[in-house]
Amino acid sequence: xxxxxxxxxxxxxxAVSSASPGPxxxxxxxxxxxxxxxxxxxxxxxxxxxAPGAFPLGTFLVNVSGCLLIGVLLVVVTELRQAHPLVRPFxxxxxxxxxxxxxxxxVESQELLLGGHLAAAFGYLAATLVAALVATWAGMRxxxxxxx
Numbered sequence: 001x002x003x004x005x006x007x008x009x010x011x012x013x014x015a016v017s018s019a020s021p022g023p024x025x026x027x028x029x030x031x032x033x034x035x036x037x038x039x040x041x042x043x044x045x046x047x048x049x050x051a052p053g054a055f056p057l058g059t060f061l062v063n064v065s066g067c068l069l070i071g072v073l074l075v076v077v078t079e080l081r082q083a084h085p086l087v088r089p090f091x092x093x094x095x096x097x098x099x100x101x102x103x104x105x106x107v108e109s110q111e112l113l114l115g116g117h118l119a120a121a122f123g124y125l126a127a128t129l130v131a132a133l134v135a136t137w138a139g140m141r142x143x144x145x146x147x148x
Contacts, residue, residue, distance in 0.1 A: 029086045033094015041099050053117045056108045059101060060128055066100035067132040071139025080147050 041062050048058035073091055077083040105128055112121035 025086060026089045029090040030094040030097075033090040033096075034098035037095040037098025037100075040095075041101055050108070053112065053115055053120065055120050055124055056105075059104050059108060060124065060131070063100050063102060063105060063128055064131045064135045066096050068135040068139040070096050070100075071136040071141075072143045073139075075140050075143040075147075079144070 044062050045058045048061065050056040050058060070092065073088070073096065077088050077092075105124075109121055109125050112118075112124060
């Protein structure tokens with residue numbers, strides 16, 4: 001961001017600081033990481049398609065494994081290593097944000113409910129919530145234990 005500096009009374013110039021490159025690099029790494037994560041998720045969904053009215057196993061596994069990896073990543077970049085400032089946006093927001101899909105979780109839950117598949121819907125809602133939280137905790141705990 002330019003700053004106003006004064007060289008002589010009544011005269012002002014703008015100095016450009018190179019201390020911060022702005023949001024451009026972070027946006028770029030998030031976009032690149034998001035593409036990688038979305039492609040990985042798409043591969044899982046192709047390998048594990050869900051029949052109408054069935055438990056969405058592919059999305060469930062994607063979200064739970066993504067949460068496990070988020071737990072690992074958070075410990076690594078906040079407690080174990082001095083990471084480059086773009087590592088967390090690339091891996092966390094980008095790759096794992098593109099890989100996990102809680103919006104699809106919501107849509108699939110709604111479709112199960114509207115289709116009258118109440119057991120599958122409520123099972124999916126509860127199992128994903130609990131498994132995602134446990135996976136995040138387990139990823140953090142496992143990473144800390146392995147780092148000792």
